[in-house]
Amino acid sequence: MLSCFYKKQVKMIKQSKYFITGFFLLTILLSGFAPKKDKTKLLARQWIMTGMEVNGKAISTKMIERQQRNGMVTILEFRKNGRCSVKISTSQGRITKRNEWKFEDEQKKLIITHKIKGGTETRQEFDIIKISSKKLILLLKDRRETQIFIYKAYKPKKRQRRR
Structure with a gap:
């Protein structure tokens, strides 16, 4: 039972890492296309x-x-x-x-x-x-x-x- 709980935790951590990494990559990409402020x-x-x-x-x-x-x-x-x-x-x-x-x-x-x-x-x-x-x-x-x-x-x- 403990190993099943441990596997679920590891799986959730891996998924959250992918989500966070994807989120940051998307943010970086979109910021490059954001309109620049007019000076x-x-x-x-x-x-x-x-x-x-x-x-x-x-x-x-x-x-x-x-x-x-x-x-x-x-x-x-x-x-x-x-x-x-x-x-x-x-x-x-x-x-x-x-x-x-x-x-x-x-x-x-x-x-x-x-x-x-x-x-x-x-x-x-x-x-x-x-x-x-x-x-x-x-x-x-x-x-x-x-x-x-x-x-x-x-x-x-x-x-x-x-x-």
């Missing part, structure tokens, strides 16, 4: 530059904070419709460049295109290192240098009306 919703907001690296050398956070206090700020604004703007504020004033953006390579690359008068375009191709609702890290490589740009989500302070 447009994460990107579509304003971003303020909080850090930068050039050829592996970080620009200090203190220096960037000091520049921001002195009015030197870089803000990116991406819209869901594929348009974006870069706002650069300095002590001499503010420059706004209007551009277009799109994803490439399964949303691993961010392409920003700027149209110049006369119909010519400049194109910058960024690798997306990280994108979340709070942080954006982009990598730009060109012939001479590698730059990493670190941004955090930004909401401008609403100005109070004077009475």
Whole structure:
């Protein structure tokens, strides 16, 4: 009687192993076919530059904070419709460049295109290192240098009306 009970237990354990193994395999297979999240919703907001690296050398956070206090700020604004703007504020004033953006390579690359008068375009191709609702890290490589740009989500302070 004990051996019959033991055989049933062994049989149940083997069946549960096959079930669990099959379940995990099915989960892994289906996750490969699951639609990838569209990063447009994460990107579509304003971003303020909080850090930068050039050829592996970080620009200090203190220096960037000091520049921001002195009015030197870089803000990116991406819209869901594929348009974006870069706002650069300095002590001499503010420059706004209007551009277009799109994803490439399964949303691993961010392409920003700027149209110049006369119909010519400049194109910058960024690798997306990280994108979340709070942080954006982009990598730009060109012939001479590698730059990493670190941004955090930004909401401008609403100005109070004077009475």
